[in-house]
Amino acid sequence: MTSTISFVKGHGTGNDFVLFSDPEGDTQLTAEQIAWICDRHFGIGADGFIRVVRSRHLPEGEACLASDPAAEWFMDYWNADGSVSEMCGNGIRVFAHYLLSEGLVDLNMGETLVLGTRAGVKDVQRNRTGYQVDMGRWRLDGGEPLVRARDLAVARPGLGINVGNPHVVVALSHSEELADLDLNYPPQLDPPAPDGANVEFVVPEDPLVHDGVGQIRMRVHERGSGETLSCGTGAVAAALAIRHWAGASAPHHWRVDVPGGRVAVRMFPTEEGEHVSLSGPAELTFRGRVTLPF
Numbered sequence: 001m002t003s004t005i006s007f008v009k010g011h012g013t014g015n016d017f018v019l020f021s022d023p024e025g026d027t028q029l030t031a032e033q034i035a036w037i038c039d040r041h042f043g044i045g046a047d048g049f050i051r052v053v054r055s056r057h058l059p060e061g062e063a064c065l066a067s068d069p070a071a072e073w074f075m076d077y078w079n080a081d082g083s084v085s086e087m088c089g090n091g092i093r094v095f096a097h098y099l100l101s102e103g104l105v106d107l108n109m110g111e112t113l114v115l116g117t118r119a120g121v122k123d124v125q126r127n128r129t130g131y132q133v134d135m136g137r138w139r140l141d142g143g144e145p146l147v148r149a150r151d152l153a154v155a156r157p158g159l160g161i162n163v164g165n166p167h168v169v170v171a172l173s174h175s176e177e178l179a180d181l182d183l184n185y186p187p188q189l190d191p192p193a194p195d196g197a198n199v200e201f202v203v204p205e206d207p208l209v210h211d212g213v214g215q216i217r218m219r220v221h222e223r224g225s226g227e228t229l230s231c232g233t234g235a236v237a238a239a240l241a242i243r244h245w246a247g248a249s250a251p252h253h254w255r256v257d258v259p260g261g262r263v264a265v266r267m268f269p270t271e272e273g274e275h276v277s278l279s280g281p282a283e284l285t286f287r288g289r290v291t292l293p294f
């Protein structure tokens, strides 16, 4: 049976998403349908798919992911190939912006919106650049695999970092090396990451620190989506990795430039340990209806 769905398209620094409203949780699209929707030639085209669903309608096993009763809404995030991911840093800002624009939530400056994700609940606030998300705790995870990429002469050591979803960050020495990378091909990790990983290639800007703010430039190959113009969780992982390598005197505030724009990352102490936040813009670009072919 074919079905027609309404959607809204949005992006955060060029990382683009199809948002599908399913407040009562009564439409389960298949991985194949989601991959078709995200296909840029045969479908709508997007780096990811976000189902907008009330947390209380999640199936039993997923309900614990939004365990804070304040998280009325859940970001059900899917990659372009139809695989699920735990978290999306650009996607959650666009998700918050969608909820606000549709009048589903109120969020004045200084207030906090609590949203559910597969990586736990996240606090979102509005700020000067758009939205700031408390991404919570992070951990060094996934070891230091060797990373091979097309047009990178020799394999480089990466650093595994989990910010809710898995990343491997690789430092390059200059911007030509970053520009020359061919990320049409997935980077190879040795040893491979058991659940796959998003891979970020990073170069320091000159100077690395300006007015107390660290400055880096990044390109990314996303698990399940290929090269994208930006990755919010990737920017967070990249800033954490560079701070780790730079040592104790490194700043806790970073500016991360990606092909699609700029985001900011801040590390700050909390009672349960260090948290990291991500700030950046969120835009909604158009809405439409699409008939799924299968």
Ligand SMILES: N[C@@H](CCC[C@H](N)C(=O)O)C(=O)O
Pocket (backbone or CB within 6 Å): 015, 048, 079, 084, 085, 086, 087, 088, 089, 090, 091, 165, 166, 198, 222, 223, 224, 225, 228, 230, 231, 232, 233, 234
């Ligand atoms: N683009 C996202 C990350 C999306 C999920 C990722 N591809 C994964 O599989 O973990 C971001 O902005 O964080």
